[in-house]
Amino acid sequence: MIEKGSYIRDILRQPVGTTVEAHGWVKTRRDSRGIHFIQMNDGSGFSDLQVVVEAGVVPAETLARVTTGACLRVCGELVASPGAGQAVELKARVIEVYGDADSATYPLQKKGHTMEFLREIAHLRARSNTFGAVFRVRNVLSAAIHRFFQERGFLYVHSPILTTSDCEGAGALFRVTTLDLMNLPRTPSGEVDTTADFFGRPAYLTVSGQLEAEIFALAFTNVYTFGPTFRAEQSNTPRHLAEFWMVEPEMAFADLDDDRRLAEEFLKYTIGAVLEEARDDLEFFNKRIDNTVLATLEHVVTSGFEHVTYTEAIRLLEQARDQGRQWEFPVHWGADLQSEHERYLTEEVFRKPVVVTDYPKEIKAFYMRLNDDGRTVRAMDVLVPRIGEIIGGSQREERYDILRERIDAQGLNADDYWWYLDLRRYGSAPHAGFGLGLERMMMYLTGMKNIRDVIPFARAPGEARF
Template identity: 45%
Template sequence: MIQRSATTFGNQPVTFTPRRHLHQTISEAKSSATDDIIKVKGWVKSFRQHKNVGFLDVNDGSCTTPLQVVISEELINTPELTFGSCVEISGKMSKSSGKEQKTELMASHVTVLGSARLSDNPLQPKRHSMEFLRTIPHLRPRTNFFSSMFRIRSTVSLSVHNFFAQRGFHCVHTPLITSNDSEGGAEVFHVGSRPSDKAAAEHFFGRQAYLTVSGQLEAEVMAASLGRVYTFGPTFRAEKNSHTTRHLAEFWMVEPEMSFADLNDVMELSEEFVKTLILDVKEKCAEDLAFFAKWQDQTLMSTIDNVLNGPFQRISYTQAMDILTLAHPKEKFEAKPAYGNDLSREHEKYLCEGHFNKPVFVFDWPRKIKPFYMKVNEDGETVACVDLLLPRVGELIGGSAREDDVQTLLESMRRNGVKEDELAWYVDLRKYGSSPHAGFGLGFERFLMFITGTQNIRDTIAMPRYPAKCVRRIISRRSGSAETSRLSSSTDLIQLLQISEFNRRLRAEDLCYLMRVPYHSGIHSTRSRLRSNSVEEEEPCQRFHFLAQTISEDIGNASSSEEEEKVLET
């Protein structure tokens, strides 16, 4: 008979069924007392074998550091026990004589739940380059870097909801499919019932539809009723030239909207928001943060503390341009500062890292370079908006007071080429009980870049989406009992390479690993061609481009008669 436990919430009695089936996590197991008999499940992160004893590092993703498991000579030869295999281990907790851990598990029984053949496993017991790991997004969460990243991402996500709940905000869910582009630009994804079929899209929705670039306009609807709201979800930008380390086609935004608020409220709340998220990560993800401080950026902790230890700087757009103009003769910016232009990445970096050495709010921007919904200032030439510039990542937050006067809004829409009939519902918010209101949007992945010291935004999200990267088609082939896989053609690989950043010299071995081909096949002739074509002196991406072509030709010619089957990446 199942035993049940009873408790009360206020005056409401509640009966729970005790947890019986969820296994003990590694994090929970590491706090077990000496001589406790426990059972853990996880993946083998390393396997060190000595004469009559073996050592396994096992983790299940619940914590940063693995549990060390000591296995006897009899258990060392457990079938299919290798790096990467999924295991269930029973044994007794014991005090460890090593310096790296206080306790270890003396295994009495080991069961392999899922084998991982080491010979063709893309993940090997060594350190892989970030470029390579981006080609296997379905496997890279198993590495230390990405498991730490996604634990921090989870913690920050919860912190977002807690922050706003504690301040009286209501969470609202805005649509991903919309008929408008809140930024007033053209960088949108068109939605249809069939790819590249505009007629089908118009037939299905009755008009052209898009993937949302922001939930702001719909959040304004809810703020006009609930007062304080926020939305936290994915947004999409079809910017084909975003082959940068700071842009994604699909990313997450935190967007609060507040009735009865102005630009000062936006700056105060956003500063409090950023600092609270940082403090939560420091408190709840100390081990993961220490990992990034050791392996990713050794100045990470000092950079974080610098953001926490003082108020953010506030300057107007005009003041920012004056500072940049004075600095230009010495700094020699590629983009010369000029009033009426947006800030470039180098301008943002100079303001928050070179001049002020702290986060910087830049407010009151020229009206002509900002969207239609921002409140026009009394001068008629600027709008009440603000960008928050953060060291290392540049623009983190963009916010504004929203235009609440219906006539001024209609004028701004005309100036920006926005048709009134397409946003009649948005205009209605000003016709019927308009209120002063304001809000901002924070780029979630950019915050993760800052808090972890990560250089590329594609490494902050599980399945990054950017130009030419959504689903990768792979070819696998069989040769006798061995199985290898490679990209379908040199063209596919070159396309992959052209959208990556390479900051080091790349070897033929790296390419063979990417293409899933044996290193010895055809590589000698490739190396001779490299020397004869002086490719060693070319830029890394050009050199890799040549390697892709030559190795693909060598391997392709040798295997053109082999049977191939298509395999789709998860």
């Protein structure tokens, strides 16, 4: 195995004269009379290692097998590079080919490919510049998320993937069953007998870890989940996946202001970490994918987020309308904010992240805390340019009677929420939390335009090939 210190990233920092052994995959190769240049990468960093092969050093039959995509071991000496683009290069003494890559059929070329094409070869795209950078950023981001919460004493809770509560109320669920679909057990009245199923009742893939996080927050004070969630929506957009990763902190003894502050601090911390630890990769995104990424991220880390209430947001949208702005969807107090409205606020009015709070209770979930005005709830959405909603959160309703009323008012069955209500009967406390879509944040960080290109293997309607 490759030990720490022996990755190509490390080799590039070694002093001239060091004898090294590099392992990796060939990106590209250039030949001249009597000299060959091979660029190889092992995924450890954005920069490739340039291997120089002088005439006669390596057998011709070996050299012929060094094609784009082939996997190599190269031994030699690190020397100063006379060419531009790299400080050092590896002067090869021995080359061993681990695995050939037939150049007639290997689909990755030296030249750029479209994202659509790379998506169809997800098993090979990880070796490309773009996807190497994407997944290194994703790794740095994930580590920074854990570090942020761990430094603040939050407990990492593993919320379940399988659930029998279809009461989470956040979109269509994937049904999970071990029943024989060709021969379903039936009740006397002819319905499917779900008591015969694995859990003795209908089961699903989770759409959120929030309710379980609330249980843990009311025992461990500050907690967070970080795991996959599933939505069976027929969503076919560049911003939706059927399987995506979500980060959900939950804090006892916290209100919506605390929640909003945590969200801002969280985004600034994690963005700062990526700026620091994945600089090469971000510079690549800034150069080749979206030339506003670096400036945007640096601006976010140093400036404050805007905060408006829903009511104020509606007023801004109405003002725009009165000044001639055409809205496809009508704006009035009580209507949900549409994509065009969110974009206007964050991209045109404020040009930075905006937190909108205190939405009408009718357009938000039953568990959000009712304000004293009786018409709004303590909800917040964090909106960012280009992406839209990146975080959704709220202060939770901790008062038993009011929660019970809201469950009834929304036509839900209180029996289904018995344990959730129990949390309000025994030792309830004010608490708040939010959910962040990891892939949405990845899009924000990298400038990548399609969410399917910031997750290793996308799951979407009709798409689960890899």
